[in-house]
Amino acid sequence: MPINRTFPLDQLMPALDAYVAKTNRRLIIEYLLLGGLNDSSRNADALADLIHKYKQVLRLSVVNLIIYNPVNDSSGHPDQFKVPRPASLRAFEEVLTKREIAWTRRASFGSDISGACGQLAGKVNSREQGAGASGLKS
Numbered sequence: 826m827p828i829n830r831t832f833p834l835d836q837l838m839p840a841l842d843a844y845v846a847k848t849n850r851r852l853i854i855e856y857l858l859l860g861g862l863n864d865s866s867r868n869a870d871a872l873a874d875l876i877h878k879y880k881q882v883l884r885l886s887v888v889n890l891i892i893y894n895p896v897n898d899s900s901g902h903p904d905q906f907k908v909p910r911p912a913s914l915r916a917f918e919e920v921l922t923k924r925e926i927a928w929t930r931r932a933s934f935g936s937d938i939s940g941a942c943g944q945l946a947g948k949v950n951s952r953e954q955g956a957g958a959s960g961l962k963s
Contacts, residue, residue, distance in 0.1 A: 838879050842879040842880070856872065858914065860913065864917055866916045868917070
């Protein structure tokens with residue numbers, strides 16, 4: 826992800842470990858699952874490996890799994906990302922459980938009406954592209 830250029834994981838993770846050690850506060854790690862891109866058992870093992878390197882993060886973190894909600898681009902075409910398959914999602918969760926990583930899955934509501942997380946912003950942004958300075962289409 827582009828943010829990793831500013832905050833690379835090899836610098837971020839030790840800082841998070843130190844933060845948890847100092848504050849004794851729970852850490853929530855947000856993980857967006859993209860079908861066929863980062864939702865495999867291998868990806869889950871890599872995430873577990875990363876967390877296991879940092880004992881304080883391991884001790885007081887929860888991975889919040891976020892299932893991707895599809896959106897259309899400004900032309901109305903589906904974007905390039907996909908929702909993870911249910912079997913991939915279960916396998917990912919099983920790996921985390923076996924590796925003793927605490928996790929939760931964010932409940933998603935409203936995807937049937939394009940109102941789930943990330944979908945509304947996409948609709949607003951695509952409408953704004955056709956709007957003039959007043960915010961109204963000419």
